[in-house]
Amino acid sequence: xxxxxxxxxxxxxxxxxxxxxxxxxxxxxxxxxxxxxYLDEVKKINxxxxxxxxVLGRTYLGDRLAVVVGIPAGELPPSVECVEGxxxxxxxxxxxxxxxxxxxxxxxxxxxxxxxxxxxxxxxxGLFKAESSIWASDLIFIPFEDASxxxxxxxxxxxFLIYTRPGYTPAxxxxxxxxxxxxxxxxxxxxxxxxFNKGFTLKGGIFTALxxxxxxxxxxxxxxxxxxxxxxxxxxxxxxxxxxxxxxEVLEMVVFENLIISLTAAPLALLIAFLWLKGLxxxxxAQFFIAEIGLFPPFNxxxxxxPIPAFLSFFFSLILTMVGSLYSSWRxxxxxxAEAMK
Amino acid sequence: METIIRTEKLSKLYNPGTSYEVKALxxxxxxxxxxxxxxxxxxxxxxxxxxxxxxxxxxxxxxxKVFLMGEELTAMSDVALSRIRRETIGFVFxxxxxxxxxxxxxxxxFPLIPMGVSVTERHRRASExxxxxxxxxxxxxxxxxxxxxxxxxxxxxxxxINNPHIIIADEPTSNIDxxxxxxxxxxxxxLKKEGRTIIISTHDQSLFNLADVxxxxxxxxxxxxxxxKQ
Numbered sequence: 210x211x212x213x214x215x216x217x218x219x220x221x222x223x224x225x226x227x228x229x230x231x232x233x234x235x236x237x238x239x240x241x242x243x244x245x246x247y248l249d250e251v252k253k254i255n256x257x258x259x260x261x262x263x264v265l266g267r268t269y270l271g272d273r274l275a276v277v278v279g280i281p282a283g284e285l286p287p288s289v290e291c292v293e294g295x296x297x298x299x300x301x302x303x304x305x306x307x308x309x310x311x312x313x314x315x316x317x318x319x320x321x322x323x324x325x326x327x328x329x330x331x332x333x334x335g336l337f338k339a340e341s342s343i344w345a346s347d348l349i350f351i352p353f354e355d356a357s358x359x360x361x362x363x364x365x366x367x368x369f370l371i372y373t374r375p376g377y378t379p380a381x382x383x384x385x386x387x388x389x390x391x392x393x394x395x396x397x398x399x400x401x402x403x404x405f406n407k408g409f410t411l412k413g414g415i416f417t418a419l420x421x422x423x424x425x426x427x428x429x430x431x432x433x434x435x436x437x438x439x440x441x442x443x444x445x446x447x448x449x450x451x452x453x454x455x456x457x458e459v460l461e462m463v464v465f466e467n468l469i470i471s472l473t474a475a476p477l478a479l480l481i482a483f484l485w486l487k488g489l490x491x492x493x494x495a496q497f498f499i500a501e502i503g504l505f506p507p508f509n510x511x512x513x514x515x516p517i518p519a520f521l522s523f524f525f526s527l528i529l530t531m532v533g534s535l536y537s538s539w540r541x542x543x544x545x546x547a548e549a550m551k
Numbered sequence: 552m553e554t555i556i557r558t559e560k561l562s563k564l565y566n567p568g569t570s571y572e573v574k575a576l577x578x579x580x581x582x583x584x585x586x587x588x589x590x591x592x593x594x595x596x597x598x599x600x601x602x603x604x605x606x607x608x609x610x611x612x613x614x615x616k617v618f619l620m621g622e623e624l625t626a627m628s629d630v631a632l633s634r635i636r637r638e639t640i641g642f643v644f645x646x647x648x649x650x651x652x653x654x655x656x657x658x659x660x661f662p663l664i665p666m667g668v669s670v671t672e673r674h675r676r677a678s679e680x681x682x683x684x685x686x687x688x689x690x691x692x693x694x695x696x697x698x699x700x701x702x703x704x705x706x707x708x709x710x711x712i713n714n715p716h717i718i719i720a721d722e723p724t725s726n727i728d729x730x731x732x733x734x735x736x737x738x739x740x741x742l743k744k745e746g747r748t749i750i751i752s753t754h755d756q757s758l759f760n761l762a763d764v765x766x767x768x769x770x771x772x773x774x775x776x777x778x779x780k781q
Contacts, residue, residue, distance in 0.1 A: 441651075448648045451609045452662035453637025453713065455630055462664075543629070546636075547610035550648060 212491060212498040214513040227286070228261070228370035229378045231401060232385060235394035242365035247391060251369060254384045256377030259284075262366035264356035269324030271313060275347045277323065279356020285337075289350065293317055294335030297352055303331040304350040310336045323349075323359060331355070442534075446541040447549025456542040463538045467530040474530075475523035479514065486512040555585040555717065555748050556606055561615035563601050563771075575601040576771045579615070583750060585716075588743055588761050591752040593768035599752035600645070600721055602768060606750060607642050607719040608632050620716075637662065641710030643720040647702045649694040649709075655681060655701075656690040659708045666713075680708040684738070700731025707738060717748045724755040732757060 232251065234241040243262075251260045264279035282298050289304070294317035297304055305315060310333070315321065319333045331351060357363055373381045382395045396404075449459055485491065491510035496503060541549050561579040566572050576598045583589045583606075591599045604610035605617055608624050617624040619635065627635070636642075649658045660677035668676075681690045684704040694702050703723065710718055720739075724732045732755075739749055739761055751758060759765060767775040 444648070445650055448650060449661070450633065451607075451636060451642055451644075451648070452709065453633055454662075454665050455633040458665040545604075545610045547604040550609075550644070 212486065212495055212510060212512050214515055214518070227398065227401070229373040229398050230371040230382060230385070231396045232260075232369040232371055233367070233394045233396075235392045240368070240394055242362055242367055243369055243391075243393070245364055245366055247388065248366075248369065250388055251371060251385065254381055256373050256381045256384075257371055258374055259370075259372040261370040261372075262353060263368055263370055264353060264360055264362055264365075265367040266356065266360040268359070270309065270321065270349070273309065273312060273347060275309060275323070275349050277349045277351060277356055277359065279351055279353045279360075281353045285350060289337045291335035292338045294333065297334045297350065300352050300355055301330065301332060302334045302352065304335040304337050305333055306348045307336050307338050309347055309349065329355070329359060442537070443541040444550050446538060447546045447551075450542060450549065451546035456539070459542045460535065460539060463534055464531070467527060467534060470530050471523055471527035474526045475519070478522050478526070479519055483514065486510060552584040552586070554582050555620055556583040556750070557581070557618040558606070559616040559618075561602075561605060561617060562613050563598075563605060563610070564613040567613055574771050576605070576612075579773055581766055581773060581776075583748065583764070585748055586743070586746050587763035588739065588749045588751065590758060590762040590765045591750070591768050592754060592759070592765050594754055597768045598771040599754075599768050601771075603719055603721050603750060603752045607640050607717075608635050609642065637666070637713060639716050641713065641715040641718045643703070643706045643710045643718065643723055645722040645725055647694070647706040647726070649702055649705055651694055654691050654693055655686060655697065655705045655708075658694070658705055659690075659712055662709065662712050676712060677708065680711055681705070684708055698728075698731075700727045700734065703727050703731060703735065704738075707735075711742075715747070717750065718742055719750045721752050722754075723751060724753060724758065736761060 232243060234243045245262060248260060248262055251257060261281060261284045264277075266277050266279075267274055268277055269275070282296070285296050285304065291304065292307065294304075303321075310316065313321070315333055315336075317333055317335060320330050321333070322330055331349075337348075337350070351359075353366075357365070371381065371385075378397055382397060385393050385395050446459055449462075450456075454462075485494065490506050491498075491512070492506070493504050495506045495510045558579050558581050561576060562574070563576040564572055564574055579602060591602055593599050601610070605612050608617075608619070608627075612625060615625070619639065622635075624632065624635065649655075650661070653661065656674060656677050659680060660673040663673045663676065678687070678690060681687055681704075684707060686701060686704050686708065689697060689701060694705070697705065703726070707718075707720075710720075723735055727735065736758065739751075739758075743749060743761075751762075762777075763779055765777045765779075766773050767777075
């Protein structure tokens with residue numbers, strides 16, 4: 210849950226830093242590349258500060274699937290800060306994320322070739338580190354023209370990033386709708402934010418579903434291990450009853466015991482999660498939440514520890530231990546003590 | 552002398568109505584007087600433990616009645632039976648049934664927990680009893696750190712913690728050495744002097760000298776009764 214929340218927070222931070230409007234063509238309700246011929250017309254709309262064409266694609270760099278962003282020189286997003294070298298200024302140059310650079314042992318001046326580019330060499334001019342560790346890790350920024358050539362989308366952009374003056378976004382969106390000859394798909398920052406939220410809610414839902422299955426399986430497992438399987442516990446309850454404890458008092462003690470166990474188990478679980486994420490960087494487990502990162506995450510796995518999941522970890526451990534022990538304890542307490550002690 | 556326990560046609564069947572039915576006890580009628588030491592004697596498997604469990608209100612009969620100080624135990628609810636076990640009866644089990652993870656002190660004091668007695672008072676009373684049975688130096692030890700005889704002393708102390716009228720001991724000499732048996736005999740005599748009623752199931756004849764009455768049990772029925780003037 211901490212990873213899920215961390216990824217969500219980073220994603221939303223990226224969206225908030227991004228363009229005010231993302232413009233693509235609408236093809237049967239899906240995003241389609243937008244012809245560059247519309248760029249000048251977009252730039253002329255009142256309220257538009259900047260319109261940046263972008264080509265996005267994925268290709269292999271060695272054994273790693275990398276995200277390639279083709280963008281005009283000088284238009285790198287502000288969050289992309291070169292920690293070594295400088296941004297690219299002409300064709301054949303590239304700026305790559307530190308995660309990727311570390312993986313391939315690249316440094317400034319290194320030349321490389323992307324998979325399927327038939328001899329197109331790119332030279333590293335800078336290494337960048339963005340606030341968002343996930344997206345920065347496998348990202349390569351190259352000049353727009355090089356990306357068009359690599360992905361064979363001459364005269365097209367995956368999308369236009371439109372930056373507007375404050376408060377002008379709705380008016381610009383209206384103006385974009387009126388451009389003749391094109392059916393645009395106009396996605397504002399707010400809309401993208403909603404997509405992210407919905408997407409993560411969906412992912413959260415899948416996680417919750419898996420958690421529920423594990424939870425449901427844990428209940429019978431606990432019943433077997435803590436109740437029916439352990440005659441020692443049954444014997445103890447028999448002794449308590451034989452010495453004058455009432456059934457309600459036995460159950461009261463079991464509830465109290467479980468409360469103590471849960472209060473101990475929940476902080477322990479949180480501590481283990483914290484150490485696993487911060488110390489071991491989500492080794493092994495992060496791959497279930499972030500696609501394609503493998504056993505050893507190549508970047509700092511984002512994680513946030515929020516009060517509600519912390520409370521839930523306590524609550525679920527309490528429910529689990531209660532369900533696991535209350536029923537079996539009750540069964541042992543309602544039979545004659547002599548039978549329970551056998 | 553006043554009767555403290557009486558049974559009427561007391562029977563206990565295991566798996567009744569099936570082909571595996573076992574008549575553990577059949578039509579037992581007995582009376583035990585207040586302040587007496589009563590011994591249930593018989594070979595293994597004769598039904599002594601079943602009978603003593605019914606007299607101690609830790610098991611329920613298939614049919615018949617048990618009266619304790621005039622009150623019918625067999626008609627009581629689970630809550631009422633717990634109250635009887637708490638206030639009137641102290642049980643010493645054959646295998647002692649101490650809780651392994653608790654110290655001798657806690658094993659003796661835990662019956663007081665549901666009575667709302669404070670920890671300090673619980674420990675004071677338990678410590679007093681353990682000292683009485685020469686277990687003062689061992690009261691922080693867990694059962695596995697104690698010998699059979701020492702475990703039995705802890706079990707006797709636990710049986711006495713609520714100051715019960717009746718002490719019931721199931722085969723008390725079966726898991727202890729000869730010296731511990733001598734100590735047990737002295738303890739039982741001392742408890743009798745305090746006016747407590749003691750019921751013992753045993754086939755150990757060394758205890759017979761203590762008895763006011765011996766009931767011979769065989770194949771689930773009482774085959775004889777011997778009374779002695781102590």
